Amino acid sequence: MSKGRIIDHPILGRLDEREEVHFTFDENKLIGYEGETIAAALLANGERVLRCHEETGKLRGIYCNIGHCMECRVNVGNQKSVRACLTVIQEGMEVKSGRKLPTPFKKGETQ
Amino acid sequence: MIDVIIVGAGPAGLSAANVCAKNGLKVKVVDEFMKAGGRLLGQLHEEPDGTWWNGIEEAKKLSEDAQELNVAVECGVSVHNIKQEKSYWKVYTTKGDFKTRALLLATGAAETSLPIPGWTLPGVMSIGAAQVMTNVHRVRVGERGVVIGINILSAAITRELQLAGIEVSSMYLPGKNIVTEDAAKPLSTMKSMLKVASLAPSKLIRLGSYFMKYESLQSLAVRFYPKNGMKVWGMPVHLRKAVLEIVGDKKVEGVKVAQVDVNGEPILSTEKFVPADFVCIAGGLYPLVELAAISGCPFQYIAELGGHVPVHNENMKTPIDGLYVAGNITGIESAKVAMKQGAVAGYSISMDLLKTDVNIEDQLQQAINHVKQTRNQATIQFHPDIHSGREKIHASFKNTLRTDI
Amino acid sequence: MRDHKTIICRCEEVSLEDLVRTAESYRCSSRELKLRTRAGMGQCGGRTCRALVDSITQKCTNDSTPHDIPLGYQAPIRPITFSIMGEKKDE
Known part of the structure; x- marks a missing residue:
């Protein structure tokens, strides 16, 4: 389990061997480890972009990592707006990034 | 009915839980994060004597003690509302609603x-x-x-x-x-x-x-x-x-x-x-007070403590019946101070719920002294005028009681 | 100078320029500033920008920080589903 992870640490010691957990992010198959949050597993796999702003489409990733800012919200299976930083990955979990939504009632927009 | 519900399984919350449980109270601790320890979990620094302060180890010790004392520590649970009823508090969480005689808010801090x-x-x-x-x-x-x-x-x-x-x-x-x-x-x-x-x-x-x-x-x-x-x-x-x-x-x-x-x-x-x-x-920390704010507890803005803090006294009691606070919700200080404040809250709650026991009063006084000692010896001080901040908030508790009468 | 590019409320993408302009023209409270601009009204409930909105109000109106919390909190203070809110399970 090397990719993106801090295996050896001078004070905290070596990372324990953990069970692999298979999950998907926008249909890409990824591997994380038992007990990891969605946010940690995605970052370790090099995925920094978790969603885009529903209206402007600007990209977002992890910001506070402790459940306050809601920036890391993703869709998990049928559940919408799940905080990736507080949710532990499960075998077979289907994670989807948040997408831009239509704004049909916004003034001055043609679409 | 639970005796004590503690919101936040950080240094203050777990320390308080362990004191309450030692005194025979039925305690439940809830925390939003998937692991107990709160902000202790990330901490790692070298002390002046060359030893390392390893927050993960500290959190482990507190959690193990809690387990031995049969404290119910539930992680991955968010509290979204609290309400004061006639003789108890109702705590609304994402995993059910609970009634408790005493409620301790140890929700820590958020980043600026x-x-x-x-x-x-x-x-x-x-x-x-x-x-x-x-x-x-x-x-x-x-x-x-x-x-x-x-x-x-x-x-x-x-x-x-x-x-x-x-x-x-x-x-x-x-x-x-x-x-x-x-x-x-x-x-x-x-x-x-x-x-x-x-x-x-x-x-x-x-x-x-x-x-x-x-x-x-x-x-x-x-x-x-x-x-x-x-x-x-x-x-x-x-x-x-x-x-x-x-x-x-x-x-x-x-x-x-x-x-x-x-x-x-x-x-x-x-x-x-x-x-x-x-x-x-890195903008620094401020006390995370949402639950105290919806409880109706009065507040003071005290820059030395990092922002708005719920009014409380040295016993970690707020002016609201059955509502206590400990740790960074009361002002930004190190985890060591938070642990000692948690113990104070634990004795304070025990004394209020088990009115007959006189020993607890001495222990409470000792615990209050431990907070002061730890504060004086703190190697990490977030605000240089922390002492004056503490005096201000304790004084405001006395004033609140006075205006109530 | 860069205020139009500086986002204060990340959820609703309200810029510093908008907030300062609104605070200066209406000389209003934090609550009014929030209602006029939507800053603090997004998914996070203002947890990231509340202190910033308060400080803009204070600086634009030359007020000192009040002891009462300028932008009130309302339950639920965490995102919950309607099914959780509707549940009636006591222990």
Whole structure:
């Protein structure tokens, strides 16, 4: 389990061997480890972009990592707006990034 | 009915839980994070005597004690509302609603933001986020980053990133605007670091101790601050450079940095691009008080404590019946102080619920003394005038009671 | 100078320029500033920008920080589904 992870640490010691957990992010198959949050597993796999702003489409990733800012919200299976930083990955979990939504009632927009 | 519900399984919450359980009370602790320990989990620093303060180990000890004492610690549970009923509190969580005789809020602190252009880009995170990712999840936040915001918290966490083998190329001030201006001024930043330097272990903040030499010449020190920064743990700390913008297409690619004058105003001709694949924003901490606010508890704004704090006394009691507070919700201090405050809250609750026991009163008094001792010996002090902040909030408790009568 | 590019409320993407302009023209409270601009009304419930909105109000109106919390909190203070809110399970 090397990719993106801090295996050896001078004070905290070596990372324990953990069970692999298979999950998907926008249909890409990824591997994380038992007990990891969605946010940690995605970052370790090099995925920094978790969603885009529903209206402007600007990209977002992890910001506070402790459940306050809601920036890391993703869709998990049928559940919408799940905080990736507080949710532990499960075998077979289907994670989807948040997408831009239509704004049909916004003034001055043609679409 | 539960005797005590504690919101927050950090140093204060777990310490309180263990004291209550030792006194025979039925205790439940809930926390939003998937592991108990709260902010202890990320902490790692060298003490003045050369030993390491390892927050993960401290959290483990507290959790093991809690388990032995049959404290129900439930993680991954969010409290979304609390209501006071006639003789109890009702606590609404994402995993059911509960009734409790006493309610302790130990919700800790949240981070202050330093908004600058580009801070919404993926790859920009709060410094606390990087700390949790590095020390708790053991996942690399990037290869080479910069830290924006120079304060005791950012210095300590930057050191933790380095220990984990993550390169931080520089620490900078935030670009100055109406909301970042206090953190963007070289002189006030240096002064705040100076004030903590005398209390901090020399290895923790060499920057501060370096400036101690200039105590009488601080503004001169800022004026002649080296252009290449001063190295702390081999990393340049720039008191005369600020990040004006974070840039990148889909994620962070770097920062635009410029020299600033002694007031923090950028000298635009000096603007340079510094590559980075992550950026940490370090604006400091403020007490997280949402639940206290919806409980109807009165508040005071006390800058020395980090912002708005619920009114409480030395026993960690609020003026609201059955509602207690401990830890950083009462003001920003180190985890060691939070642990001692938690014990005070534990004895205080035990005394109120088990009215007959006289021993507890002595233990409560001792616990209050432990808080003071720990505060006086603290190696990390977030605010130099913490004592006056504490006096103000305790005085406000007395005034609240007076106006009630 | 860069205020139009500086986002204060990340959820609703309200810029520093908009907030300062609104605070200066209406010389209003934090609550009114929030209602006029939507800053603090997004998914995070203002947890990231509340202190910033308060400080803009204070600086634009030259007020000192009041002891009462300027922007009130309302339950639920965490995102919950309607099914959780509707549940009636006591223990």
